[in-house]
Amino acid sequence: MAEAAGAARPEECPGTDSAQAGRAAACQGCPNQGLCAAGAAGPDPAEAAELRARLRAVRHTVLVLSGKGGVGKSTFSAALAHGLAADEDKQVALLDIDICGPSIPKMMGLEGEQVHQSGSGWSPVYVEENLGVMSVGFLLSSPDDAVIWRGPKKNGLIKQFLRDVDWGEIDYLIVDTPPGTSDEHLSIVQYLSATHIDGAVIVTTPQEISLQDVRKEINFCHKVKLPIIGVVENMSGFVCPKCKKESQIFPPTTGGAEKMCQNLNISLLGKVPLDPQIGKSCDRGQSFLSEAPESPATLSYRNIIQRIQEYCEQRHSREEKNI
Amino acid sequence: NLLGVRHILLVLSGKGGVGKSTICTELALALRHCGHRVGILDVDLCGPSIPRMLRVQDRAVHQCDSGWVPVFVGQDRGIALMSIGFLLERPDDAVVWRGPKKNALIKQFVTDVAWGDLDFLIVDTPPGTSDEHISTVEALRHYKLLGAILVTTPQ
Numbered sequence: 001m002a003e004a005a006g007a008a009r010p011e012e013c014p015g016t017d018s019a020q021a022g023r024a025a026a027c028q029g030c031p032n033q034g035l036c037a038a039g040a041a042g043p044d045p046a047e048a049a050e051l052r053a054r055l056r057a058v059r060h061t062v063l064v065l066s067g068k069g070g071v072g073k074s075t076f077s078a079a080l081a082h083g084l085a086a087d088e089d090k091q092v093a094l095l096d097i098d099i100c101g102p103s104i105p106k107m108m109g110l111e112g113e114q115v116h117q118s119g120s121g122w123s124p125v126y127v128e129e130n131l132g133v134m135s136v137g138f139l140l141s142s143p144d145d146a147v148i149w150r151g152p153k154k155n156g157l158i159k160q161f162l163r164d165v166d167w168g169e170i171d172y173l174i175v176d177t178p179p180g181t182s183d184e185h186l187s188i189v190q191y192l193s194a195t196h197i198d199g200a201v202i203v204t205t206p207q208e209i210s211l212q213d214v215r216k217e218i219n220f221c222h223k224v225k226l227p228i229i230g231v232v233e234n235m236s237g238f239v240c241p242k243c244k245k246e247s248q249i250f251p252p253t254t255g256g257a258e259k260m261c262q263n264l265n266i267s268l269l270g271k272v273p274l275d276p277q278i279g280k281s282c283d284r285g286q287s288f289l290s291e292a293p294e295s296p297a298t299l300s301y302r303n304i305i306q307r308i309q310e311y312c313e314q315r316h317s318r319e320e321k322n323i
Numbered sequence: 324n325l326l327g328v329r330h331i332l333l334v335l336s337g338k339g340g341v342g343k344s345t346i347c348t349e350l351a352l353a354l355r356h357c358g359h360r361v362g363i364l365d366v367d368l369c370g371p372s373i374p375r376m377l378r379v380q381d382r383a384v385h386q387c388d389s390g391w392v393p394v395f396v397g398q399d400r401g402i403a404l405m406s407i408g409f410l411l412e413r414p415d416d417a418v419v420w421r422g423p424k425k426n427a428l429i430k431q432f433v434t435d436v437a438w439g440d441l442d443f444l445i446v447d448t449p450p451g452t453s454d455e456h457i458s459t460v461e462a463l464r465h466y467k468l469l470g471a472i473l474v475t476t477p478q
Binding site for chain 2 (some may be wrong): 008067068069070071100101146147148149151152154178179180181182183185186205208209210212213215216217218220223226258279282283309
């Protein structure tokens with residue numbers, strides 16, 4: 001299989017758009033088999049209609065992605081949710097599809113909360129009146145319970161999150177994802193194709209080991225035709241509160257996100273410096289933006305959030321013009 | 324292919340970005356420094372970090388009669404490494420695979436790599452408790468699984 005990853009398509013390739021894509025006998029061992037099969041296994045028309053109906057009242061959807069783990073996706077998703085919900089006229093929903101490592105309940109101060117069922121479906125757990133959250137974390141009897149599920153079961157839950165949660169009318173649906181380019185990512189893109197996704201925000205840290213995985217995620221976005229709103233570089237420098245000297249804790253040995261974005265012609269939404277208060281706020285379930293309003297990191301977050309809002313609003317008005 | 328391996332160690336964490344791959348690499352180098360024969364099996368299929376950490380990201384794997392030949396690192400070829408990183412045509416290629424395809428490759432990585440005689444085989448895993456982890460443990464069940472090292476950060 002050493003040559004498989006880069007091999008040409010098999011001789012009897014059914015065609016990547018065919019209903020047999022990924023499923024024909026000739027597909028076995030083809031490097032694109034997984035991608036073709038995944039595409040062919042999208043929601044069936046009845047399911048797609050169901051999802052479309054449920055998500056009809058969602059104005060904007062933003063996916064928060066990274067190839068790399070531990071770069072601050074959930075931290076950023078939480079900050080984005082709080083930032084958008086600061087406008088009380090906006091209804092914000094935060095959906096956590098990291099099934100194995102759901103961080104959002106703790107970060108939003110909602111650990112121990114349970115999901116309630118009503119006639120109209122599952123109720124999200126509300127942090128504020130205008131900020132609702134859903135996560136597998138709310139379905140566990142203990143926060144230490146491991147969710148040891150293979151792909152298909154994870155996909156099933158993600159579908160339920162979209163189909164069975166009574167989100168109501170939402171201005172912004174933010175989806176926090178686990179690291180990687182696998183089941184969860186393919187599924188959320190497929191299920192949300194029933195509605196629309198404004199784009200993805202990709203999170204990284206400055207070092208090449210992160211960028212390496214993030215470039216893969218960017219390629220994933222291109223493959224599934226997911227627009228990229230831009231890249232956020234977390235843990236970008238540390239300013240000592242005592243001596244004010246700046247240190248690069250994770251040195252950008254290959255130019256950091258800035259160079260990568262230049263090379264790939266993608267927008268760098270902003271750089272967020274390391275602030276120990278961020279980790280503390282996450283552990284305590286508090287909004288970092290509220291706890292440390294004067295922090296340079298807060299300023300960065302707010303600028304980035306504004307850029308994301310502008311992107312979504314511009315897309316919306318462009319689409320309205322096209323109708 | 325694993326019969327010549329004396330001990331197998333899994334490096335795990337629920338959480339991403341805590342330093343699993345870093346610890347795997349440092350552990351392998353330290354054990355090698357002590358004179359042991361060491362291998363690293365990188366089953367992080369979506370985000371393989373070990374090749375770059377050992378500066379062998381431009382190498383390729385070859386086949387032999389017993390399966391794949393791992394990449395040997397360093398002048399003394401002291402560490403044997405297998406990673407999906409070596410199978411990608413381009414380093415930025417995304418491995419966009421669902422569980423079943425990941426499981427199939429992990430099984431191949433366990434049974435079809437000609438490790439030879441090793442004192443330690445260190446297995447680097449991705450974050451989570453899903454396909455890769457279940458498949459790796461299942462595939463290694465009959466071998467000398469020493470145990471798991473769990474990596475975390477303080478928060």
